[in-house]
Amino acid sequence: MLEIKNLHATVGGKEILKGINLTVNAGEVHAIMGPNGSGKSTLSYVISGKDGYEVTEGQILYNGIDLTEMEPEIRAAEGVFLAFQYPVEIPGVPNVTFLKEAVNAVRRHRGEDELDAMQFVKMIKAKTEELGIAKDMLKRAVNVGFSGGEKKRNEILQMAVLNPKLAVLDETDSGLDIDALKIVSDGVNQLRSDERAILVITHYQRLLDHIVPDFVHVLAHGKIQRSGGKELAFELEEKGYAEYGVAAE
Amino acid sequence: MSGKAQTIEKVREFTDEKYKFGFVTDIETESAPKGLSEDIVRFISAKKDEPEWLLESRLKAYRHWLTMPDPEWQKPNFPPIDYQGSYYYSAPKSVGDGPQSLDEVDPEILKTYEKLGIPLFEQERLSGIPIAVDAVFDSVSVATTFKAKLEESGVIFCPISEAIQRCPELVKKYMGSVVPYTDNKHACLNSAVFTDGSFVYIPKGVKCPMELSTYFRINAENTGQFERTLIIAEEGSYVSYLEGCTAPMRDENQLHAAIVELITMDDAEIKYSTVQNWYPGDAEGKGGIYNFVTKRGLCKGKNSKISWTQVETGSAITWKYPSCILQGDNSVGEFYSIAITNNYQQADTGTKMIHLGKNTTSRIISKGISAGKSDQMYRGLVRMGPKAVGARNYTQCDSLLVGDQCGAHTVPYIETKNKSAVVEHEATTSKINEEQLFYLRQRGIPTEKAIALVVNGFCREVLQQLPMEFAVEAQKLVEISLEGSVG
Amino acid sequence: MVMQMNATQPFVDQFDDVQSRLPGSKLPWLEAFRKAGIEKFSTIGVPTIKTEAWKYTRLPNIDCKEFRSANWENGQVAVNAVAEFLSDALNQIRLVYVNGIIRPDLSNLTNLPDGISFEPLTQALESDPEFIESQLCTEELKYDQGFSALNAAMMESGTIFRVAKGVQVKEPIEIVHMNGVADAPIIGHPHNVFVLEAGSQATLVMRHAGIGTSAYFNNAVTEIVVGDSAILKHYTLQTDCMEAIHLSTVNVRVGKDATYETFNFAIGGRLSRTETRVRLEGRGAHCNLSGAYMMRGREHCDNITIVDHLVPDTTAREVFKGVLDDEARGVFQGKLIVHKYAQRTNGHQLSRALLLSDRAEMDAKPELEIYADDVKCSHGATTGQIDENALFYLRSRGVPEALARNLLIQSFIAEALEEISDEKVREAIAGLVVHWLPADCFSVDEWVQA
Structure with a gap:
C-alpha cells in the first residue's frame, strides 16, 4: 500500500530525511521508533503534504500513485490520515461542523453521495458510542479547551469517521496518562483491519504494549537504521538509542 | 504553489456568478429629473403629499448641505461624487400614490423579491416565528406584510411616508432628534431628499410579536437611495429588527445614504441587525454601491438597551458607524460587527459609544476580514462623560488578513472624563493560521472551504447575535464573500 | 484659519529678528536649511486641535513678545550643583545647560572614552560642520510638523553625540537641562543629533529639570541613527515646572539587528508632549518605546508614538502607564504601521491610565495600520480607577x-x-x-x- 523509496526531504533548507526506504502492506501495523530529532515527525508531515516540507529526492508511492506533488486534502480524500502529535485548536468552529465538512469532502472526492444532516448525526452518534467518546465533545469548538486525552480521542474519532486506508499516528501517546492511553489504543485497535495499514510513530515502547506492531523500524539521523519484529521495541526500551549514535536522554 | 494556482482557476469560474443578486428587474419607472436642486426637493415632498413643516425641514437641510464641504478624514479613496449625475427619485410606475395591499403589487416586483429569497406573502416560517417585511424598491416602499396583525398589538410598522400621514406628531417629534441634519454631509443630504424607509412604533409594555424586517433594493440605474428609518420603543417594549440590502451589478457607482434613528425609553430594548450585501463591484473594482449611512441609537430611558449587529459583505465602499448614546442610567449599548472585504472593496466602519448616564455599559465586538486587494478600517469612539459614574466599556477588535495584498487598520478613540469609568480595549491583527488550515486540509477539506470554516469560527461570537435564520444566511455569505481570496 | 495665522506669524517675525545672531550663520548650507524650515513652518503653521496629532492637546498661547531666546547671561545664573540622579553620579559624564546655554563649569567630560564625541551643537558647528550638514541636509526638508520645521529654522542649542563603530560604553551618559531660572520667559529650540555607528552601544539619560518658577517654552528636535547591530538606550526624565511647555520630537532610524530603547518619564510641566517616530529600516531591528507619567494639578502630558515597520522581521513594543490626579490630563496616541512586504512583524502596544480624581481626563488612540499579512500585532488600552x-x-x-x-x-x-x-x-x-x-x-x- 505504501512504498517509500529513497526519500530525501528538507525543512527550511535543512535536510532531515536522508534516504528512507519503507514498505507497508495492507493489514500491517508498522512502528517507527526513534530519538528526538531523528525525523519522525518530518516523515509524517511529508507523507501528509504539509507546506514547507520539501521532498528533494525519492518517491512516496501510495497504491502505486506518487503522493509527493499532491495537495494535502487530496491525499486525505485518497485515504491518508495523520493523527497529529499536537492537534490544532480552531476557535469558533464546532467539532461536529468540522467533521461533517471533512466527511462530505472526502465522500465527494470518492464519488459517493454526501450525507445529509440526519444521516450524518446518526453515523456520528454510532461512532462516538462505539469509541466511548462523550457527546459534548462534538458541540465544542475543534480541540479548544480539550484536555490532552480529549484531543487524542478526537483524533481517533476523526480517523473512525473518515475511514482511511493508511493511518499515520504521530506520537499519539505523548501527554497521555495510562487510562487515556488505553482508550486511545483501544480505538486504534478497533480500526485495525485487513484493508488498512497503520504507521505508528513513537519515541517510547509503552504505546506498543497496547498497539502491537507487526514490524518495528528504528529511525535515526534521517534514515531507517534497523528493522525487525516487535521484539526490537523491547530491545530499544532496554538499551536506548545509544548504538545508533544518539546519546542517552 | 499548485494549490493556489488551482484555486485561482476555480475562482475565475466562480466570479461571474458570484454575486447572485446582480440581476435587473425590467419594470417601468417614474423618476424625478436627474440632478439635485430645490425643485427636486419640492418634487419629492409633493410626490409624498407631505405637510408644510416637513418640506420646510427638507429645504433647510438642503440649503445647509450646499454649504458643507466634502469630508476628507475617511480612509477610503474615491473620486468626488457627482451629485448632479444621479436621480433622487425613482419609483415603479405601478406603485402609484403610495403603498397598497399585497394583491396589487406588480408581479414583476413580487418575482424580484422571490428571487432574492424575501417572502412578500404572509406565511409562517419554519421556525414558527413569522417575520414582517417592509420592501423598499428604489425610492418607495412597495409592500409591507403583516401590518394588520401587528396593529392588533398596537405596533405600527409601515413605510415612513405613510407614517408621516398617519402619525405626524410622532414623526415630527423624533425624526432628526438623534441624527440632526447638520450631523454630516451625507446625513444632511438624506434629510433633504429622503424618499422612503420604515417606521416602527412599539407601544409601552409591548414585546413585538414578530421579527420586523426591511429589505432594501436598488434597481434603477444612476439612482441614489436615501431611506430613512425611525424606530421608537416605548417604556418596557422590545423589538428585533433586521435589514437586508442588495442591488444589481452595474458599472457605475451608486450612492446609498441612509439615516437610521433608534430611540428607547425606560426598560425598552431594540435589537437591530443588518445583513448588508449591496453589490460590491466586480473583481477589478468597477462599479458597486457607496454605502454611506448614519445609524445612531439613543438610549433615552433608564435600563434601556440598543444592540447593533452587522454583517457587512457588500458595497464597493462601506462607511458607517452605528452608534449608541447612552443617556439613561444603566442603559446598555452593544455593537457586534463582521466586515468582510475582498477584491477592491473598502470599508471604514466601527461604532461610537457615548456614555452620559450612570452605570451605563457598552460592549464592542468587531471582526474584520480583509482579503484580495481590499482595505479595511475599524474606527471607534468610546467616550466616558464626566457624569458617567461607574460606566463600563469592553472592546475587542480583531482583524484577519487573507493574502498579502490587503490592509487592515484599527483606530480607536478612547476618551475618559470620569475616574470610576472603566474602559478596556483590545485589538489584534494576524493572518489566517497556517496550522489550522493544514489540519483541516489533512482531513480532506479543500483550501477555500477550510478558510471559510476558520473565518466563520473567527466570527462566531458575532454570528451568534443574529436571529437564527439570518445567522445561517450570514454564514453562507461569509463563504461566498471569500471566494477567490486565496491567490 | 485666521486664528492660526495669528498664532504663526509672531514666530516668523521672531525668526526674522534673530536670524543673523543664530549660531553657524556663516555656513551657507545652514542658512538654506533654516530658510527651508521657516518657509515650511509658515505653510503648515502652529497646530490646532483640528490637526489630528494635536486632537487632544491645545497649545497654550505663547506670546513671542514675551518669550525671548536665551542670551549668554541667561545661562550664567548661579546654580550650585547639578542634582544627583544616578546612584554613583560623581564621575558622571555629562553636559549641562542652564536656560539652554552650555555650562562647561557644571559639565564633566574628563572620562569621555575614546571613540565618542559629545559636544554642544554650537561647538560642533565650528569643529565638525560637515558632519552636521551630512546629518541634517537631505534633498528636501523632511519635517511635516509645524514645530519641527520651526526648530529647523531656529535651532540654537542642542547636543551632538556620536559613537564610533564598535565602541561600547556601559555607563550612562547624561545631558542635563535646567530651566525656569530666568527673569523673563525663555523660548528654546534645541536640536540634538545622536549617531551610533554599527555595532556600538551607549546609554543616554536626558534630564529636563525645572528648577525655578519662570515660564519657558522648549521646542526640541532629536535626530537619532542607530546603526546596524548597535544598541541605544535613551531615557528621558521630565521634571519640568508648572509654567513649562515642553515639546519634543524624536526621529529615529534603526538599522539591521539594531535596538532602540527609550523610556520617557514625566512628572510635571504645564504641557509636555513627546512625539517619537521610529523607522525600523533593517531586518531584525527592534524598538521599545515606553513611558510613565504622573500628573497632577492642571498638568497635561501627551505621548505620541509612530513606528514604521519597513522591512521584514522587525519588532516593536510599547508600554505606557499614566497616573492622573486633580484636573490633569493624559493623552496617548500610538500608531504601528506595517508596510507592504514587512512580513513577520511583531508589534505590541499597551496604554493604561489610572484616574485618581473625578476631574482628571485620559484620551487614548492606539492605532494599527497594516498592509502585510504575516504579522502579529496587538494593542490594548485601559482606563480605570484604583x-x-x-x-x-x-x-x-x-x-x-x-x-x-x-x-x-x-x-x-x-x-x-x-x-x-x-x-x-x-x-x-x-x-x-x-x-x-x-x-x-x-x-x-x-x-x-x-
Missing part, C-alpha cells in the same frame, strides 16, 4: 489607606518600569515615583526588590 477590592484587601491586612493607595499606584507603574533594561536608571526613576507620591510610601529599596 481597584477598591485590592484597596480593601490591603486595609483588611492592616495597611493604612494612604499607604495602601500609594502601594497600588506603585504596583500600577511598576509594569512600565520593567521595560527599562538599565537597572540604575530604573531604580532612579522608581525613586522619582516615590517622590511624587503623597507621604507614607514604601521605600524604593523595599519596592524595587519586591
Whole structure:
C-alpha cells in the first residue's frame, strides 16, 4: 500500500530525511521508533503534504500513485490520515461542523453521495458510542479547551469517521496518562483491519504494549537504521538509542 | 504553489456568478429629473403629499448641505461624487400614490423579491416565528406584510411616508432628534431628499410579536437611495429588527445614504441587525454601491438597551458607524460587527459609544476580514462623560488578513472624563493560521472551504447575535464573500 | 484659519529678528536649511486641535513678545550643583545647560572614552560642520510638523553625540537641562543629533529639570541613527515646572539587528508632549518605546508614538502607564504601521491610565495600520480607577489607606518600569515615583526588590 523509496526531504533548507526506504502492506501495523530529532515527525508531515516540507529526492508511492506533488486534502480524500502529535485548536468552529465538512469532502472526492444532516448525526452518534467518546465533545469548538486525552480521542474519532486506508499516528501517546492511553489504543485497535495499514510513530515502547506492531523500524539521523519484529521495541526500551549514535536522554 | 494556482482557476469560474443578486428587474419607472436642486426637493415632498413643516425641514437641510464641504478624514479613496449625475427619485410606475395591499403589487416586483429569497406573502416560517417585511424598491416602499396583525398589538410598522400621514406628531417629534441634519454631509443630504424607509412604533409594555424586517433594493440605474428609518420603543417594549440590502451589478457607482434613528425609553430594548450585501463591484473594482449611512441609537430611558449587529459583505465602499448614546442610567449599548472585504472593496466602519448616564455599559465586538486587494478600517469612539459614574466599556477588535495584498487598520478613540469609568480595549491583527488550515486540509477539506470554516469560527461570537435564520444566511455569505481570496 | 495665522506669524517675525545672531550663520548650507524650515513652518503653521496629532492637546498661547531666546547671561545664573540622579553620579559624564546655554563649569567630560564625541551643537558647528550638514541636509526638508520645521529654522542649542563603530560604553551618559531660572520667559529650540555607528552601544539619560518658577517654552528636535547591530538606550526624565511647555520630537532610524530603547518619564510641566517616530529600516531591528507619567494639578502630558515597520522581521513594543490626579490630563496616541512586504512583524502596544480624581481626563488612540499579512500585532488600552477590592484587601491586612493607595499606584507603574533594561536608571526613576507620591510610601529599596 505504501512504498517509500529513497526519500530525501528538507525543512527550511535543512535536510532531515536522508534516504528512507519503507514498505507497508495492507493489514500491517508498522512502528517507527526513534530519538528526538531523528525525523519522525518530518516523515509524517511529508507523507501528509504539509507546506514547507520539501521532498528533494525519492518517491512516496501510495497504491502505486506518487503522493509527493499532491495537495494535502487530496491525499486525505485518497485515504491518508495523520493523527497529529499536537492537534490544532480552531476557535469558533464546532467539532461536529468540522467533521461533517471533512466527511462530505472526502465522500465527494470518492464519488459517493454526501450525507445529509440526519444521516450524518446518526453515523456520528454510532461512532462516538462505539469509541466511548462523550457527546459534548462534538458541540465544542475543534480541540479548544480539550484536555490532552480529549484531543487524542478526537483524533481517533476523526480517523473512525473518515475511514482511511493508511493511518499515520504521530506520537499519539505523548501527554497521555495510562487510562487515556488505553482508550486511545483501544480505538486504534478497533480500526485495525485487513484493508488498512497503520504507521505508528513513537519515541517510547509503552504505546506498543497496547498497539502491537507487526514490524518495528528504528529511525535515526534521517534514515531507517534497523528493522525487525516487535521484539526490537523491547530491545530499544532496554538499551536506548545509544548504538545508533544518539546519546542517552 | 499548485494549490493556489488551482484555486485561482476555480475562482475565475466562480466570479461571474458570484454575486447572485446582480440581476435587473425590467419594470417601468417614474423618476424625478436627474440632478439635485430645490425643485427636486419640492418634487419629492409633493410626490409624498407631505405637510408644510416637513418640506420646510427638507429645504433647510438642503440649503445647509450646499454649504458643507466634502469630508476628507475617511480612509477610503474615491473620486468626488457627482451629485448632479444621479436621480433622487425613482419609483415603479405601478406603485402609484403610495403603498397598497399585497394583491396589487406588480408581479414583476413580487418575482424580484422571490428571487432574492424575501417572502412578500404572509406565511409562517419554519421556525414558527413569522417575520414582517417592509420592501423598499428604489425610492418607495412597495409592500409591507403583516401590518394588520401587528396593529392588533398596537405596533405600527409601515413605510415612513405613510407614517408621516398617519402619525405626524410622532414623526415630527423624533425624526432628526438623534441624527440632526447638520450631523454630516451625507446625513444632511438624506434629510433633504429622503424618499422612503420604515417606521416602527412599539407601544409601552409591548414585546413585538414578530421579527420586523426591511429589505432594501436598488434597481434603477444612476439612482441614489436615501431611506430613512425611525424606530421608537416605548417604556418596557422590545423589538428585533433586521435589514437586508442588495442591488444589481452595474458599472457605475451608486450612492446609498441612509439615516437610521433608534430611540428607547425606560426598560425598552431594540435589537437591530443588518445583513448588508449591496453589490460590491466586480473583481477589478468597477462599479458597486457607496454605502454611506448614519445609524445612531439613543438610549433615552433608564435600563434601556440598543444592540447593533452587522454583517457587512457588500458595497464597493462601506462607511458607517452605528452608534449608541447612552443617556439613561444603566442603559446598555452593544455593537457586534463582521466586515468582510475582498477584491477592491473598502470599508471604514466601527461604532461610537457615548456614555452620559450612570452605570451605563457598552460592549464592542468587531471582526474584520480583509482579503484580495481590499482595505479595511475599524474606527471607534468610546467616550466616558464626566457624569458617567461607574460606566463600563469592553472592546475587542480583531482583524484577519487573507493574502498579502490587503490592509487592515484599527483606530480607536478612547476618551475618559470620569475616574470610576472603566474602559478596556483590545485589538489584534494576524493572518489566517497556517496550522489550522493544514489540519483541516489533512482531513480532506479543500483550501477555500477550510478558510471559510476558520473565518466563520473567527466570527462566531458575532454570528451568534443574529436571529437564527439570518445567522445561517450570514454564514453562507461569509463563504461566498471569500471566494477567490486565496491567490 | 485666521486664528492660526495669528498664532504663526509672531514666530516668523521672531525668526526674522534673530536670524543673523543664530549660531553657524556663516555656513551657507545652514542658512538654506533654516530658510527651508521657516518657509515650511509658515505653510503648515502652529497646530490646532483640528490637526489630528494635536486632537487632544491645545497649545497654550505663547506670546513671542514675551518669550525671548536665551542670551549668554541667561545661562550664567548661579546654580550650585547639578542634582544627583544616578546612584554613583560623581564621575558622571555629562553636559549641562542652564536656560539652554552650555555650562562647561557644571559639565564633566574628563572620562569621555575614546571613540565618542559629545559636544554642544554650537561647538560642533565650528569643529565638525560637515558632519552636521551630512546629518541634517537631505534633498528636501523632511519635517511635516509645524514645530519641527520651526526648530529647523531656529535651532540654537542642542547636543551632538556620536559613537564610533564598535565602541561600547556601559555607563550612562547624561545631558542635563535646567530651566525656569530666568527673569523673563525663555523660548528654546534645541536640536540634538545622536549617531551610533554599527555595532556600538551607549546609554543616554536626558534630564529636563525645572528648577525655578519662570515660564519657558522648549521646542526640541532629536535626530537619532542607530546603526546596524548597535544598541541605544535613551531615557528621558521630565521634571519640568508648572509654567513649562515642553515639546519634543524624536526621529529615529534603526538599522539591521539594531535596538532602540527609550523610556520617557514625566512628572510635571504645564504641557509636555513627546512625539517619537521610529523607522525600523533593517531586518531584525527592534524598538521599545515606553513611558510613565504622573500628573497632577492642571498638568497635561501627551505621548505620541509612530513606528514604521519597513522591512521584514522587525519588532516593536510599547508600554505606557499614566497616573492622573486633580484636573490633569493624559493623552496617548500610538500608531504601528506595517508596510507592504514587512512580513513577520511583531508589534505590541499597551496604554493604561489610572484616574485618581473625578476631574482628571485620559484620551487614548492606539492605532494599527497594516498592509502585510504575516504579522502579529496587538494593542490594548485601559482606563480605570484604583481597584477598591485590592484597596480593601490591603486595609483588611492592616495597611493604612494612604499607604495602601500609594502601594497600588506603585504596583500600577511598576509594569512600565520593567521595560527599562538599565537597572540604575530604573531604580532612579522608581525613586522619582516615590517622590511624587503623597507621604507614607514604601521605600524604593523595599519596592524595587519586591
